[in-house]
Amino acid sequence: MLQKKRNLPTTLKAAELAKADAEILELATFSARVSNPAIVQRVADLVTEGVSPQNRGAGEYMDRARFREKMKYFLGSIGYEPETGKAGSLQDLMSDGRLNLIWEMNTKSAQGFGQHKQATTPDVLEAFPCQELLRVGLRREPRPPEFWPTRWRDAGGKFYGGGRMIARKDDAVWSGISRFGRPYPPFDYGSGMGLRAIARGEAVELGIVEWDTPIAPPPASLVDSLQAGVGALSPELQAALLKSLGDGFEIVAGVLGRSG
Amino acid sequence: MAAYGIVIRDLGTTAFLQALQESVDRETFIEPIGEAGTRVLKDHFRKKNLDAGSHKSAQRLGAQPSGLFEQFHNATSHQRQGSSSVLSVNHPAVRQRFEGGDIRPVNSGFLTIPAQAAAYGTRAREAGITLAFMYAPDEQGRWRRALVAPSAVTRETGKARKDGTRRRVVIKPSGIWYWLVRKVHQLADPSVLPTRTEILDGIKTGLESWANRILKRG
Numbered sequence: 001m002l003q004k005k006r007n008l009p010t011t012l013k014a015a016e017l018a019k020a021d022a023e024i025l026e027l028a029t030f031s032a033r034v035s036n037p038a039i040v041q042r043v044a045d046l047v048t049e050g051v052s053p054q055n056r057g058a059g060e061y062m063d064r065a066r067f068r069e070k071m072k073y074f075l076g077s078i079g080y081e082p083e084t085g086k087a088g089s090l091q092d093l094m095s096d097g098r099l100n101l102i103w104e105m106n107t108k109s110a111q112g113f114g115q116h117k118q119a120t121t122p123d124v125l126e127a128f129p130c131q132e133l134l135r136v137g138l139r140r141e142p143r144p145p146e147f148w149p150t151r152w153r154d155a156g157g158k159f160y161g162g163g164r165m166i167a168r169k170d171d172a173v174w175s176g177i178s179r180f181g182r183p184y185p186p187f188d189y190g191s192g193m194g195l196r197a198i199a200r201g202e203a204v205e206l207g208i209v210e211w212d213t214p215i216a217p218p219p220a221s222l223v224d225s226l227q228a229g230v231g232a233l234s235p236e237l238q239a240a241l242l243k244s245l246g247d248g249f250e251i252v253a254g255v256l257g258r259s260g
Numbered sequence: 261m262a263a264y265g266i267v268i269r270d271l272g273t274t275a276f277l278q279a280l281q282e283s284v285d286r287e288t289f290i291e292p293i294g295e296a297g298t299r300v301l302k303d304h305f306r307k308k309n310l311d312a313g314s315h316k317s318a319q320r321l322g323a324q325p326s327g328l329f330e331q332f333h334n335a336t337s338h339q340r341q342g343s344s345s346v347l348s349v350n351h352p353a354v355r356q357r358f359e360g361g362d363i364r365p366v367n368s369g370f371l372t373i374p375a376q377a378a379a380y381g382t383r384a385r386e387a388g389i390t391l392a393f394m395y396a397p398d399e400q401g402r403w404r405r406a407l408v409a410p411s412a413v414t415r416e417t418g419k420a421r422k423d424g425t426r427r428r429v430v431i432k433p434s435g436i437w438y439w440l441v442r443k444v445h446q447l448a449d450p451s452v453l454p455t456r457t458e459i460l461d462g463i464k465t466g467l468e469s470w471a472n473r474i475l476k477r478g
Contacts, residue, residue, distance in 0.1 A: 061352035127292035137330035201469030
C-alpha cells in the first residue's frame with residue numbers, strides 16, 4: 001500500500017483531513033499541515049521500512065524511536081523550524097508527540113489496510129463473513145468504557161451475547177465508527193481497538209448471516225486504481241480531491257500534479 | 261542478511277487439513293486457512309498484551325508499556341504461496357524474543373538500559389536532556405556505567421507572579437537515565453508464539469463447520 005501511495009502535501013488541519021473522503025485519505029501518506037514534499041517523502045520511506053522489516057540487518061530495522069531519530073536529523077538538515085510559539089507542541093514536526101503520531105498513524109494504517117485486503121477476498125469472506133470490534137491494546141489513559149459501544153450504536157451497529165460488537169464485513173458500521181471513514185483500524189487517533197474474524201458457523205449461530213449469505217467484497221479503492229490514473233475517478237471525486245489538497249494542484253489529462 | 265520477522269511455512273498437517281487439501285475445492289480453502297491461522301496468532305498476541313505479566317519492565321519503571329504484543333498483532337498477516345498459505349509476523353522484535361540470544365550494540369560500544377520512566381522507549385540521542393557518562397550506584401550499591409542527567413529540564417507555566425516570575429515544572433527529570441552494558445542475553449521465550457498444535461487446532465475450529473458443508477457438497 002505504501003509503495004502505491006502518492007505523497008500529496010497538504011495544509012489541511014487534522015480535523016479537516018478527517019472529514020475528507022476516506023478514499024482521498026487512502027491516497028496520501030498524510031501528515032496534517034505538512035506542505036514540504038521532501039518531508040512527506042521521507043516519512044513514507046521510513047514508514048515503509050518499518051512495516052517491512054524482513055531482510056534488515058542487525059541495528060537496521062525501523063521502529064518508532066529510530067523513526068523519530070532519523071526524522072529529527074532530516075528536519076534539522078533541511079533547516080526546519082516550528083512556527084513561533086509552537087516549539088514542543090503537536091504543531092512542531094520535531095516534537096516527540098508529533099513524530100510518534102505520524103509514525104503510529106501511518107504504520108497502523110498500512111497494516112490495517114493490508115489485513116483488510118486479506119480479510120475481504122471472496123474465499124475469506126465465505127469462511128469469515130463477519131468481524132468483531134474489540135480491544136487489542138491497553139492505554140494508560142483509555143477512553144471511557146462506554147465510548148466505543150456508544151459510537152458503535154450510533155453508527156447502526158448491533159450487540160450480541162453480552163455486548164459483543166459484531167457485524168458483517170460489508171456493513172456500513174465499519175466506516176461509520178471510524179473517525180477517518182475507513183472500514184479498518186485505526187478507527188481513531190491513539191485507539192487500541194482492533195478486529196477479530198468471526199467464522200461463518202459462529203455468525204450463523206448468532207443469526208447475523210445464513211450459510212449461503214453472500215458478503216460483497218469492498219469496491220476497489222483509489223489505492224488499487226492508481227495505475228489507471230486519476231482520470232478514472234468521477235468528476236465529483238476529482239473535484240473533492242483537488243479541494244482537499246488546496247491551492248497548487250491540478251489534474252491535466254487524468255494526471256494529478258502541481259500547478260504551473 | 262538476517263530476517264527479523266517470523267514466517268511460518270510448514271505447520272505440519274492434520275486429518276482435517278489433509279481432507280481440505282485433497283478435495284476438489286482445495287483452491288477455495290487456501291486463503292481461509294491463512295486467515296484462520298492468523299486469527300490464532302492475533303488472539304494469542306491480544307491475550308499476551310492484555311496480560312499484566314507482559315509489561316514487567318514498564319511497570320517496574322512506572323512507564324507507559326511499549327505495547328509490543330499489540331504491535332505483533334498488527335504486524336500479522338498471511339500470504340498465499342502456490343497451494344499453501346504462509347503466516348508471518350512482520351516485526352523486527354518477534355524473532356529475538358522467540359529465539360532469544362545475545363543482543364550487542366551495533367553502532368556504539370554500549371547498550372542503553374532504561375533506568376527511569378522518562379527513558380523508557382526513548383533513545384539516548386534523542387532524550388532531549390544533557391546526559392553525562394559517569395559511574396553511579398545501583399540499588400544493590402554496585403557502581404555501574406551510566407548516562408546521568410545532572411540537571412532537569414524545566415519550563416515555565418501558569419500566570420506570572422507579582423515579581424514577574426512564573427512557576428517552573430519539570431518536563432525531563434535529572435538523575436540516572438540509562439545503565440550502560442556491553443551486551444544483554446535474552447532467554448528464548450517460546451510463549452511469544454502459540455504452539456503449532458494450537459495453530460492447527462485453531463484452524464480447524466475456525467473452518468470446520470463451514471468447510472465440512474463444502475466437502476459434503478463435493
